Amino acid sequence: MMEKKVTWLELFYDLLFVAAVSKAGHVLLHAEHGVITLEYLLKFVLIFIPVWWAWVGQTLFINRYGQDILSHRIFLILQLLSVLIMTASLSTHFDEHYLSFFVGYIGSRAFTAIQYLTIHKSKSEHQQQAARFLGISFIIGIVISSGSLFFDSWVRYVILYAGIAVDIILPLLGRKNLVKVPVQTHHLLERFALFTLILLGESVVSIIAVLSADQWDLKSILFAVFTSLFVIAMWWQYFDNVEKKVSKEMQTAGQAIIYGHLFIYISLSMIAASIQLLYQNLLSYEFMLAFVFGSVLLYFLSTTLVFHRYRHPHLRLRPVHMVVMVGLLVAFVVVDLIYRVPGYVIMGEDMLFFLVYAKLTT
Numbered sequence: 001m002m003e004k005k006v007t008w009l010e011l012f013y014d015l016l017f018v019a020a021v022s023k024a025g026h027v028l029l030h031a032e033h034g035v036i037t038l039e040y041l042l043k044f045v046l047i048f049i050p051v052w053w054a055w056v057g058q059t060l061f062i063n064r065y066g067q068d069i070l071s072h073r074i075f076l077i078l079q080l081l082s083v084l085i086m087t088a089s090l091s092t093h094f095d096e097h098y099l100s101f102f103v104g105y106i107g108s109r110a111f112t113a114i115q116y117l118t119i120h121k122s123k124s125e126h127q128q129q130a131a132r133f134l135g136i137s138f139i140i141g142i143v144i145s146s147g148s149l150f151f152d153s154w155v156r157y158v159i160l161y162a163g164i165a166v167d168i169i170l171p172l173l174g175r176k177n178l179v180k181v182p183v184q185t186h187h188l189l190e191r192f193a194l195f196t197l198i199l200l201g202e203s204v205v206s207i208i209a210v211l212s213a214d215q216w217d218l219k220s221i222l223f224a225v226f227t228s229l230f231v232i233a234m235w236w237q238y239f240d241n242v243e244k245k246v247s248k249e250m251q252t253a254g255q256a257i258i259y260g261h262l263f264i265y266i267s268l269s270m271i272a273a274s275i276q277l278l279y280q281n282l283l284s285y286e287f288m289l290a291f292v293f294g295s296v297l298l299y300f301l302s303t304t305l306v307f308h309r310y311r312h313p314h315l316r317l318r319p320v321h322m323v324v325m326v327g328l329l330v331a332f333v334v335v336d337l338i339y340r341v342p343g344y345v346i347m348g349e350d351m352l353f354f355l356v357y358a359k360l361t362t
Contacts, residue, residue: 004187006194007068009076010059016083017055018198021269023090024048025202028273030092034284036277036291043092046161048269050105051090052262053168054083057112057138059191060258063183065119065131075115082107094157102149102160106142109167113138130181133174141167175253183254185247185310192261193242199265200238202272203231210279223344226351227275233354234271238303240362246310260306263298270295278343285340293333296350300325300357307361321360328353 027044028036058079066072086104089097116135119128145163148156171178210224274292277283283291308316332349335341 004063004066004184006187006190009068009073010062010191011194013058013076013080013083014055014194014198016080016087017051017195018201020051020083020087020090021048021198021265022202022205023087024051025269025272027092028270029276031277031282034282035287036283040092043094044269045266046157047090048266049168049262050086050164052265053164054086054105054108055195056258057109059188060134060183060254061112061115063188063191063254064181065115065123065127072115075111078111079108082111098156102145106145109138109142113142126180130177133177134171137170137174138167140170172255172259175255178253178255182251183257185250185252185254185257188254188257189242189246189248189310192257193239196238196261196264196268199268199272200231200235202269203227203234203275206272206275207231209276219342219344223279223347226344226347230347230351230354233351233358234299237354237358237361240358241303241307241311245312245315245362246307247312250310252309256306256309260302260309263302264306267295267299267302271299275347278346281343286337289333289336289346292346292350293329296353297326297329300329300353317361325353325357325360328356 024044024047027040027047030036030040058076062072062076082104084104085100086108089101089104091097094101113135116131116138119131121128123131141163143163144166145160147163148159151159207224207227210220210227270291274288274295278288278292304317304322332346332353336346336349
């Protein structure tokens with residue numbers, strides 16, 4: 001089978017999601033009385049998941065069935081327009097922009113479902129069965145979510161996200177069908193790595209915000225240096241693994257990559273927000289430690305899980321490595337609770353953690 005390559009139109013499609021993930025991440029910057037309230041943490045997740053799933057839907061179709069032909073280009077352009085509407089509607093004030101958000105998100109899912117239900121008859125029987133299963137699954141999710149239009153207040157959102165949840169869960173339940181039409185692992189890893197790059201870009205934006213500060217002193221310089229090395233170490237760890245340490249010939253449904261990256265992306269958004277919140281000292285000390293190290297722990301666990309599945313057996317992390325890495329994070333937290341340390345020291349600890357993680361896995 002010829003190796004599928006990422007097209008320029010796919011890269012342009014990704015470009016629109018830069019604004020979407022940026023809007024989602026900015027929800028985490030709403031600190032009140034030294035904490036990010038449960039309301040804003042929940043809003044961040046509820047905004048982020050539809051953005052991620054809309055991107056995943058089209059990416060998986062292209063991976064299994066996509067061709068650089070006119071009809072597929074037209075569908076991708078229609079997807080682009082839907083994503084534009086959805087992104088423009090993203091807000092913490094859901095009620096004000098609900099209808100436009102609904103049109104954008106459901107439009108993107110509907111176009112993906114139509115693509116699955118209209119694949120060419122020349123495809124194999126297994127390919128047609130998998131396409132029908134996915135198309136029907138997405139239509140079910142769309143129908144459930146559409147019921148939200150008949151309600152107001154919190155009921156509307158329960159129904160909307162019930163449809164999204166069904167949309168996300170049904171492919172997991174139909175894994176036996178999807179394994180018969182395995183993903184092109186090389187292309188899928190490349191696509192998710194490109195989206196990871198977008199999320200890393202949010203951390204770079206946070207570093208620029210720090211560098212743009214009016215007052216400069218030794219603490220600010222150390223904070224900027226440690227944060228820069230921290231982000232570089234994250235890049236090193238992730239992309240060295242994608243490029244050199246994983247098997248790109250594995251025949252799977254790709255679900256470890258797909259669903260595992262949701263947690264990688266959430267943690268990257270949290271890390272980007274924590275850089276600004278830490279520098280501006282907007283959080284209480286204890287909450288700050290929980291948020292900063294919690295986001296790093298989530299990133300570590302999710303990347304370890306994803307890469308373990310695809311890493312060559314002799315390169316997989318052993319339980320002792322997991323204990324060492326988690327123990328290092330716990331040690332940092334314990335020391336920081338005993339001795340109150342400034343923000344640049346916490347960034348320095350994150351930097352050390354990722355340098356060790358990168359060295360250990362690459």
